[in-house]
Structure formats: C-alpha cells, structure tokens
Amino acid sequence: MVQVVVGLVVGAVLGVLDGLTAWFTPAARPMLMGIVMGSTIKGLIAGLLIGLFARKVNRMGPTLIFGAVVGALLALGVALMQHGYYLEIILPGTLVGLITGYATMRYARGPEPLPGTGGARS
Amino acid sequence: MTVLDDRAVERLQQALREPDLEGTGYRLVGLLGRGGMGSVYEVEELALRRRLALKISDVPGDDVERRLRREAEVLATLEHPGVVPVHSVGTLADGRAYYAMKRVEGTRLDAASVRARALTERLRIFLKLAETVAFAHARGILHRDLKPQNVMLGPFGEVLVLDWGLAKRLGAAGAEGVDGGVVRSGDTGAGATLGTPGYMAPEQAQGVPAADDPRADVYSLGALLRFLVESPGTTGTSPAPVRAIVARAMAESRGERYPDVPALAADVERYLAGEAVTALPEGPWARMVRLARRHRIALFLVLAYLVARAILFLVGQR
Numbered sequence: 001m002v003q004v005v006v007g008l009v010v011g012a013v014l015g016v017l018d019g020l021t022a023w024f025t026p027a028a029r030p031m032l033m034g035i036v037m038g039s040t041i042k043g044l045i046a047g048l049l050i051g052l053f054a055r056k057v058n059r060m061g062p063t064l065i066f067g068a069v070v071g072a073l074l075a076l077g078v079a080l081m082q083h084g085y086y087l088e089i090i091l092p093g094t095l096v097g098l099i100t101g102y103a104t105m106r107y108a109r110g111p112e113p114l115p116g117t118g119g120a121r122s
Numbered sequence: 123m124t125v126l127d128d129r130a131v132e133r134l135q136q137a138l139r140e141p142d143l144e145g146t147g148y149r150l151v152g153l154l155g156r157g158g159m160g161s162v163y164e165v166e167e168l169a170l171r172r173r174l175a176l177k178i179s180d181v182p183g184d185d186v187e188r189r190l191r192r193e194a195e196v197l198a199t200l201e202h203p204g205v206v207p208v209h210s211v212g213t214l215a216d217g218r219a220y221y222a223m224k225r226v227e228g229t230r231l232d233a234a235s236v237r238a239r240a241l242t243e244r245l246r247i248f249l250k251l252a253e254t255v256a257f258a259h260a261r262g263i264l265h266r267d268l269k270p271q272n273v274m275l276g277p278f279g280e281v282l283v284l285d286w287g288l289a290k291r292l293g294a295a296g297a298e299g300v301d302g303g304v305v306r307s308g309d310t311g312a313g314a315t316l317g318t319p320g321y322m323a324p325e326q327a328q329g330v331p332a333a334d335d336p337r338a339d340v341y342s343l344g345a346l347l348r349f350l351v352e353s354p355g356t357t358g359t360s361p362a363p364v365r366a367i368v369a370r371a372m373a374e375s376r377g378e379r380y381p382d383v384p385a386l387a388a389d390v391e392r393y394l395a396g397e398a399v400t401a402l403p404e405g406p407w408a409r410m411v412r413l414a415r416r417h418r419i420a421l422f423l424v425l426a427y428l429v430a431r432a433i434l435f436l437v438g439q440r
Binding site: 021024025087088091092095096098099102103106 | 419420423424426427430431434435438
C-alpha cells in the first residue's frame with residue numbers, strides 16, 4: 001500500500017511542477033490553470049499505475065521501464081489532444097514517469113517477503 | 123640397542139598422542155589442529171555416520187578437564203547460528219576430557235580473499251559477527267579473545283565465532299580465584315595475560331579485574347573492524363565515518379567507547395544505509411555531500427528532467 005501512496009504523491013507533485021513549467025511559454029500562460037490541473041491528473045494516474053505495478057513486481061528495473069512507458073503513453077494522449085507539441089510533452093512526461101517509478105521503489109517500503117519465498121509475492 | 127632417527131621418534135610421539143576413542147562412539151579420522159589446552163580431531167560419529175570435530179585435552183587432570191567442560195558449557199549456552207553447536211562432553215579411557223562439536227568448514231577471516239571483498243560486504247560480515255557477540259553478551263557471556271583467527275566464514279555466508287576458551291560469564295569475577303570464572307585455553311598459563319595483543323582492550327591487557335564488561339569485546343570488535351577495512355589487501359582506503367567508528371570502538375578509555383555491541387553495530391548499519399554515524403559529528407557541507415551521495419540517482423533523474431526542459435525551452439524560443 002505504501003508504494004501506491006508514494007506513487008500517487010510523487011506523481012501529483014511532479015504533475016503540478018511539470019504543469020507549472022508551461023509558464024515559461026508565454027503563449028501557454030493564459031491556459032496555465034488548465035494545464036496544471038491536467039498535468040496533475042495525469043501525474044496521479046501515472047503514480048497510481050506505477051505504484052500498483054511496483055507493489056506487484058517489487059523490482060527496480062521493471063518499475064523504471066514501466067514508469068517511463070506509462071509516462072510516455074499518458075503524455076502521448078495529451079499531445080494527441082493538443083494536436084501538436086509531441087516532443088515538448090512526451091519527453092518530459094517520460095522523464096516524470098521514470099522519476100515516479102524510481103521514487104516509488106526507492107522511497108517506499110515494499111511488501112514484506114513471505115517466509116521461504118525468497119522475496120517472491122503471491 | 124637400536125637407535126631411532128628423529129622422524130621415527132616423531133611418528134612414535136604422534137602415535138602416542140593419538141587419542142583412544144574406544145567406547146566413545148566415535149572413530150578417529152584425523153587431526154584438525156592443535157592448541158595450547160588441547161587438540162581438535164575430525165571424527166566420525168558411528169551411530170549417525172557423520173563427521174564431527176572432537177576437542178580433547180592434551181593432558182589428563184581435574185583443572186584441564188574442568189576448563190574444557192566449562193568451554194563446552196559456554197558453547198552449549200549459546201544456541202546461535204554464529205556459534206558452533208556442541209553435541210556431547212565426556213572423558214576418554216585415559217582420563218582426558220573431550221567435547222564433540224559440529225565440524226565446520228570455511229575460510230578464516232584473516233585469509234586474504236576475505237579482505238579483497240567489497241567494503242559493504244566486509245561490513246555485513248562484521249555485522250553478523252557483532253550480532254553473535256551481542257547475543258553472547260545478552261546471555262551474560264564475554265568472548266574476550268575476538269580476533270581474525272577466531273572467526274570463520276562458511277561457504278554459504280555463515281559467520282562463526284570460534285574458540286570460546288577465554289570466555290567468561292559476566293559477574294563471575296572473584297568466583298574462582300585470580301581469574302575468577304575464566305575458561306582459559308592452554309595457550310595461557312596461570313597469571314598470564316588473557317587475550318591477544320592488538321585485539322585486547324587496554325584494561326584487559328593490564329589485568330584490571332573490572333575490565334570484564336562488554337566494552338572489552340567492543341574494543342576487540344573495533345580492532346576486527348579495523349582489520350577488515352584497513353588491512354593490506356583491502357580494496358581502497360576506508361571512508362572517514364568507518365574510521366571514526368573504529369576509533370570510537372577502540373578508544374583507550376572505556377567510557378569513550380560504544381556502551382555495548384548493539385550500539386556499535388547500529389553505527390555500522392547507519393553507515394551502510396547512508397546515514398550519519400554517531401562516531402563522526404558532521405557539518406552542513408558534509409551532511410549535504412552525504413545526502414547528495416545517498417540520493418544521487420534521484421538527483422540525476424531530476425537534473426535530466428531539468429536539462430530536457432531547458433533544451434526544449436531554448437529550442438522553442440528560436
């Protein structure tokens with residue numbers, strides 16, 4: 001459960017910060033609130049999915065890959081809705097997913113391994 | 123008259139020293155090692171057809187037998203994965219005392235291959251060792267002769283503390299003469315200093331009666347830690363926090379050492395976890411560097427994100 005919570009929190013915080021970077025693009029400033037809200041929701045979804053994956057798999061490598069892929073796919077969805085800015089949205093989104101995946105594994109305590117399973121989970 | 127050469131005499135002496143295990147249920151396989159108080163033989167337990175080690179006193183006598191039995195009692199008290207289990211005690215037909223224990227195989231800590239391992243691995247070996255000593259202390263027993271030669275690493279990562287011949291029950295001082303409560307190996311004669319120079323706490327070397335508190339073993343563990351991290355053959359120089367842990371554990375004054383083994387082990391664990399150790403107060407800069415090292419991957423990822431954002435921004439400005 002801790003990994004899901006960490007995933008949600010990190011995803012939301014990074015989502016807010018990622019959305020706020022739109023301020024540096026003058027053309028996007030009028031839509032800043034909407035961008036931040038959308039980015040936060042995207043971060044929450046990514047964090048939830050990554051947290052659930054981390055809880056299930058409990059391994060750093062696969063969680064990093066999953067985080068990057070989820071971040072990229074969600075960003076792709078946003079870019080498709082924007083009809084553009086693919087690189088500007090997908091690249092940071094992928095990195096945010098990567099960071100969320102790392103933070104979820106590094107800073108959340110995983111489930112206790114079952115006795116005699118060598119760390120494997122049911 | 124026939125004159126025997128030296129080799130023949132030596133063979134005869136060896137044959138005479140070989141114990142007669144008649145009636146013990148063991149069959150002699152070979153000699154494993156020889157100490158001051160006794161010799162250790164590899165034997166086969168006939169009933170279960172398994173190999174064991176048999177420690178036999180070299181000479182018969184009440185005093186030696188009493189010491190050997192007490193060493194066996196100490197080992198029997200310490201039921202722990204880090205202590206070799208004792209199976210039985212007895213007396214041979216010639217009056218010599220013996221005890222049977224598990225036959226352990228492995229590498230002694232002073233082997234070069236151990237020191238060539240990574241620092242974190244050596245520190246984890248130390249933690250297992252400290253855990254065993256802490257367990258003994260919790261059972262009221264001090265080892266008093268901790269040194270690399272008395273630690274064995276098993277093939278499956280086991281860390282065994284050997285030779286409890288100088289072990290002493292806490293609070294037993296004065297119970298049995300000058301060395302009250304001491305179980306000594308024959309390496310040390312009556313009135314001799316108990317322990318090993320370089321690994322023995324100063325107060326233990328001076329024979330201070332009140333020296334028998336856990337901090338004497340804390341000192342020896344500090345010397346063992348120093349051996350593990352600073353001996354020739356180790357990879358690289360040990361980090362400042364580890365050196366500080368060694369220095370505190372080996373402080374001349376008992377009051378300046380860690381109060382007990384768990385406190386020493388906790389500091390090593392803190393170092394392994396990337397946390398500050400109590401033995402080395404750190405300033406703001408050192409704290410920042412330590413935290414940056416501890417979270418270096420997260421910092422790298424955040425930096426990568428910021429660089430990507432900056433590049434995208436600059437490209438977008440054109």
